[in-house]
Amino acid sequence: MxxxxxxxxxxxxxxxxxxxxxxxxxxxxxxxxxxxxxxxxxxxxxxxxxxxxxxxxxxxxxxxxxxxxxxxxxxxxxxxxxxxxxxxxxxxxxxxxxxxxxxxxxxxxxxxxxxxxxxxxxxxxxxxxxxxxxxxxxxxxxxxxxxxxxxEKDYSKNNETFWKIQKQILINLKSPIPEYSRYILQIQLHETFDQIEYNKFLSRIVLPDNIKKLLYLALRAGLIQKQDYFLENNNSLDILSSYLCEINMLGIENIGNEFKSFSTFSNNPNYLLRGIRHTYNLIFFLKPHENIIQQQQNIQDFLISRGLHGEKINLQLIKSTEGFDFLGWHFKVNPKTNKCMSYPSKTNRRHMIDSIKRTMKDSRYPLEDRLEAVQLIYLNWRTYHRYSDLSQINVWSIKLWTYKFAKKLNAKKNREARAIGKEKLILKIREIFNHKPYSFSSS
Incomplete structure (x- = not known):
């Protein structure tokens, strides 16, 4: 053809x-x-x-x-x-x-x-x-x-991908194998991109020599910008830089993995993965008495082999009972009941509240349009956290703030329109912040 x-x-x-x-x-x-x-x-x-x-x-x-x-x-x-x-x-x-x-x-x-x-x-x-x-x-x-x-379930940025990662973390924390659910090694990799050896970085990229030479010159000219890869929900014109970074980071989460099959939440077998990564966020579930220095050295060797600055990794050892943040969730194991839970992190909740307040204060649009936008923001937030324990989160404060702010705008109308608008406003606020029962599904 x-x-x-x-x-x-x-x-x-x-x-x-x-x-x-x-x-x-x-x-x-x-x-x-x-x-x-x-x-x-x-x-x-x-x-x-x-x-x-x-x-x-x-x-x-x-x-x-x-x-x-x-x-x-x-x-x-x-x-x-x-x-x-x-x-x-x-x-x-x-x-x-x-x-x-x-x-x-x-x-x-x-x-x-x-x-x-x-x-x-x-x-x-x-x-x-x-x-x-x-x-x-x-x-x-x-x-x-x-x-x-x-x-690897990392490059795709949709809710189903994040939910699978959330489920895998909960599987690790709820593991019947007790040595896996005690310590977590949390690693930030964004500083490793400060210095790049371009020849090593491109060694894993399969392209003809003439195209690879053009990429080498582009990398030296500043093709890779850290904000393109590390900012969540990035809508920039980035096409290639984050893609190249993702290719070179493939496999780092599999360092020291031991696949053990067991059943949880259902009769279907699951595979326990010790390492989980999304972009620059990386966590490892450690056994007690495991050599953390050796694990750190393995990670550094991996990064150096990819042409990255392996010495600039930020490691933090966390107990599962203390809790940790990952992808907008806070994961924690209750030390008394030994039950694992996940709920929106403080940063994620603060971001949702700031988005609602910023939308409500935008005077370019009428109140009805602002409330519709707020409803969409809150619906997307609740959808993302549909498998989280939202009983741990207080949303009454933002609900009350939204009502008071909208009531203040409604007060500028005449008495008759104000009375009608107040009834509609109450119904709309209830519709926006409609609560649904907490549920978790293993599917």
């Missing part, structure tokens, strides 16, 4: 051409190439992998899809860039043919507001080109690494 898209050069037909591009056909072509890369990776046929990766990066369908993916990212418009015209999009497709001349340029987004609109649009075009090239490289890496990232 021919994988190029012919367009007319008449400027009046650009809009029609971009709207009528056969996106579904392009996606099928890209998938077929990626599937061939996946099969070659399974057979460890690296020469074939390199040939197919070059074919994919040079494919016109991949170039069109890369531009569409970047243009659909909300962050691109938050940066105040004007949306590209269709004629500029086709021009950018032609620019992506010359990937061999790509040079990454680090751009300070905070300075762009001081520029005039023409400069801003030209800089936006340059950023779009840069991110589209990164997207092409990611397309070439996806078939090799995405399966491993998904199996």
């Amino acid at each position: 021919k994988e190029s898209y012919e367009m007319t050069t008449s400027s009046s037909n650009y809009v029609e051409n971009w709207a009528n591009i056969p996106w579904e056909q392009f996606e099928k072509i890209l998938f077929r190439i990626q599937h061939r890369i996946y099969k070659a990776a399974k057979n460890k046929d690296y020469s074939r992998i390199y040939r197919l990766q070059i074919l994919l990066i040079g494919s016109s369908c991949a170039r069109y899809l890369a531009i569409r993916e970047i243009m659909n990212r909300k962050r691109f418009f938050i940066l105040h860039y004007k949306s590209l015209k269709d004629i500029e999009k086709f021009s950018l497709v032609e620019e992506l043919k010359h990937i061999s001349t790509w040079k990454y340029k680090k751009i300070n987004h905070s300075l762009l507001k001081k520029q005039n609109s023409n400069t801003e649009n030209s800089v936006g075009f340059a950023i779009l080109k840069d991110k589209a090239i990164q997207c092409l490289i990611k397309y070439a890496l996806d078939p090799i690494y995405t399966w491993n990232l998904a199996s």
Whole structure:
């Protein structure tokens, strides 16, 4: 099947051409190439992998899809860039043919507001080109690494992934094997990215030499920004840096793992994993009298082999009865009843309250719209903590604050409208902060 898209050069037909591009056909072509890369990776046929990766990066369908993916990212418009015209999009497709001349340029987004609109649009075009090239490289890496990232349950950032991690931690704390549930080694890895040996860092990345050389130059120019990888819910235009970091961190949680099958919560067997990681957060469940120094050395050796600064790891030894925070939850074992529990951490609760207050104080919107936004914030928060013990958390204070603040705004109306508005307000507040019983499911 021919994988190029012919367009007319008449400027009046650009809009029609971009709207009528056969996106579904392009996606099928890209998938077929990626599937061939996946099969070659399974057979460890690296020469074939390199040939197919070059074919994919040079494919016109991949170039069109890369531009569409970047243009659909909300962050691109938050940066105040004007949306590209269709004629500029086709021009950018032609620019992506010359990937061999790509040079990454680090751009300070905070300075762009001081520029005039023409400069801003030209800089936006340059950023779009840069991110589209990164997207092409990611397309070439996806078939090799995405399966491993998904199996580690770390790269995907959705509620189901977090719930599985929460369940695994509770399994460790509730383990019938007593030596696993006493001490936790909590590790922060963000400082290990302060200094990177780029040759070692790229040694695990499977790409042709010419593309890897471009990545090396991009890394030296500042491709990896710590905030791209370490900030939660990051909506930036980061395409490749966090992906490369995640590839190099794969396997660190398996250091010293001992898989022991047992049954808990149900009749289905579960596997007890000692190490659990999400981005830069890492915890290990230790046995009593285990050599912590040796475990620390193993982690440092792993990081150094990946080209990272292994000496800058922040370790903290915690008793399970004292409790620890992980992914917005606080996990703890009751020393009297020996029961494990998880509930929202103080930081997570504070973040939810601050979001509600910030939304309610936003005078750009009417009160009804603010309450709808508050309901969505609170619903998302309760959904995330649906398997947590919310009886440990006091939400009455934010409920009362929301009612008082809304009542103050309602007081500006006349007497009749105020009386009607008060009844609606009470019903709306009850609807927003509707409580549901605590439940935990092992599924």
